[in-house]
Amino acid sequence: MSRNKQGALIGCGFFADNHMHAWKTLEGAEIGAVCDLDRAKATAMATKFGIARIYDDPAKMFDHENLDFVDVATTVESHLPLVRLASTHAKTVICQKPFAENMKDAHAMVAAAKNAGSNLLIHENFRWQKPFLTMKKLVDDGTIGTPHFAHFSFRHGYDNYVNQPYLAKIDRFAIMDVGLHLFDLARLFMGEVAHLSCTKQSLNPIVQGEDAFTALLNMENGGTCICDCSFYSKFSPEPFPNTAAVIEGDKGTVHLDRWNRLTVHTASGAETSNVDPAVPLWGAKPWHCVQDSVTNFQAHAIDVMHGRTNPRPSGEDNLRTMALALAAYDAAEQASSMNMAQWS
Numbered sequence: 001m002s003r004n005k006q007g008a009l010i011g012c013g014f015f016a017d018n019h020m021h022a023w024k025t026l027e028g029a030e031i032g033a034v035c036d037l038d039r040a041k042a043t044a045m046a047t048k049f050g051i052a053r054i055y056d057d058p059a060k061m062f063d064h065e066n067l068d069f070v071d072v073a074t075t076v077e078s079h080l081p082l083v084r085l086a087s088t089h090a091k092t093v094i095c096q097k098p099f100a101e102n103m104k105d106a107h108a109m110v111a112a113a114k115n116a117g118s119n120l121l122i123h124e125n126f127r128w129q130k131p132f133l134t135m136k137k138l139v140d141d142g143t144i145g146t147p148h149f150a151h152f153s154f155r156h157g158y159d160n161y162v163n164q165p166y167l168a169k170i171d172r173f174a175i176m177d178v179g180l181h182l183f184d185l186a187r188l189f190m191g192e193v194a195h196l197s198c199t200k201q202s203l204n205p206i207v208q209g210e211d212a213f214t215a216l217l218n219m220e221n222g223g224t225c226i227c228d229c230s231f232y233s234k235f236s237p238e239p240f241p242n243t244a245a246v247i248e249g250d251k252g253t254v255h256l257d258r259w260n261r262l263t264v265h266t267a268s269g270a271e272t273s274n275v276d277p278a279v280p281l282w283g284a285k286p287w288h289c290v291q292d293s294v295t296n297f298q299a300h301a302i303d304v305m306h307g308r309t310n311p312r313p314s315g316e317d318n319l320r321t322m323a324l325a326l327a328a329y330d331a332a333e334q335a336s337s338m339n340m341a342q343w344s
Ligand code: NAD
Pocket: 010, 011, 012, 013, 014, 015, 016, 035, 036, 037, 038, 041, 058, 073, 074, 075, 076, 078, 082, 096, 097, 098, 123, 124, 125, 163, 164, 166, 177, 290
């Protein structure tokens, strides 16, 4: 393998810890510098992972570092300036989801990367979770024939607000935080969306934005897809942070339950297997499926850096996923569905 690509991490908060662990375990790329506006956080990350160079100003970091790639793990409001800056200094830029708060910023980031000749990847990790990698292979192999219906469902009652207090304070929460992941899965398995409708709910009184939504997608190929999410559902055992899914085709059905058991129904019967990944040596339950997917995604990013494959998803691809999330808010707010009172 050619030399390790040299990278920097921007944003040393809660989730970046997973990024750093995954970079440490992977061959082909390494992080040599970390940056956070909060210097104490950058220093703590550098100490934990043995990183020599610490910055509290991204522009200063770019002045001093010679980088192949930049991993942006900050929250959404900082993405546009950081991706613009990173694109002019590194051939590969990885940006955490949500990519942007609006289409204008998302298009500006895609254009900045394109103009600079840099690869822009979105850290969209649900499609890199072991259960969805397994389902994708089954569907691509033709096991269930041509899909005509899919359902992706993320419902739990885990207290996310301890690790990510900002989630309780934002106006646009569940659709921008998890809807994006589910819409990416919908597009991956079912193609592009022709029509979308959506309802949203605010269930937990401590949360400012919506903490639940249900979206109905009519696909361009005639398929139907439901994406739903709730941060206020009671299950035992607690399924967080797993996604349940069903994909039906003309030859069979794949069904993933909330505890990562996958059942394949075909003419020859039903077979169930456990697709829960092992807990990474550095990881911990209940996060292991997500942590494993971060490693899978970053291994893919390394393949992109070394020219072995194209970004999945790229910034350009993710524009369509962003558009679905933003359209879902409009659909929910306009309530553009049939008023049943008129039908009595
Ligand atoms: P966080 O608030 O814990 O960390 C963000 C860090 O970025 C903070 O330390 C902050 O000081 C720093 N920062 C902000 N602007 C900066 C700038 N301009 N330059 C340098 N540093 C800056 O947030 P988090 O919970 O770690 O989330 C970060 C991102 O990761 C969010 O976009 C979130 O949606 C995403 N996330 C993704 C997943 C996933 O499964 N893909 C899971 C959790 C969070």
